[in-house]
Amino acid sequence: MVPLRLLLWSARWAILGSADSALWGVKSIKGSCHNFCTAVSEDVTYEELKNRLNSKSIMLIDVREKWEILEYGKIPGSVNIPLAEVSEALQMNPKAFHEKYNEAKPSRSDRLVFSCVAGVRSKKALDTAISLGFSSAQHYAGGWKEWATYECSEKKEIN
Structure with missing residues (x-):
């Protein structure tokens, strides 16, 4: 046996x-x-994102294509780096990053949040960032759709 x-x-x-x-x-x-x-919890809620943007404690990277930003708008304070450019952008030297995106290049310890329309591309960008050593990276799964819904309802309540 x-x-x-x-x-x-x-x-x-x-x-x-x-x-x-x-x-x-x-x-x-x-x-x-x-x-x-x-890794930090991957998802950020609308409220968390809004608070962090107000306190300027994060860099919000919108990974949609430029035409999507022009056609539909963007979350105020976000930087547009299309998904296809994320890996290269996060590996650029600081001067090249600033010249291309008009922002200071984030360090691996900076808090990054990725967004897109509804969380699919931002999750891919998050995975890329984590693989490159950005351990505090997160994503806003609700994306532009959720942001626009909340923002429109807040404006209606004010008026």
């Missing part, structure tokens, strides 16, 4: 190819857990 422990080890060996692969798999899971466990 073969011990259960040996059967399990043999199964891992067969699936991953070797003992080294089995150990590598465990190490990679540990590494990815570390990245997720040390």
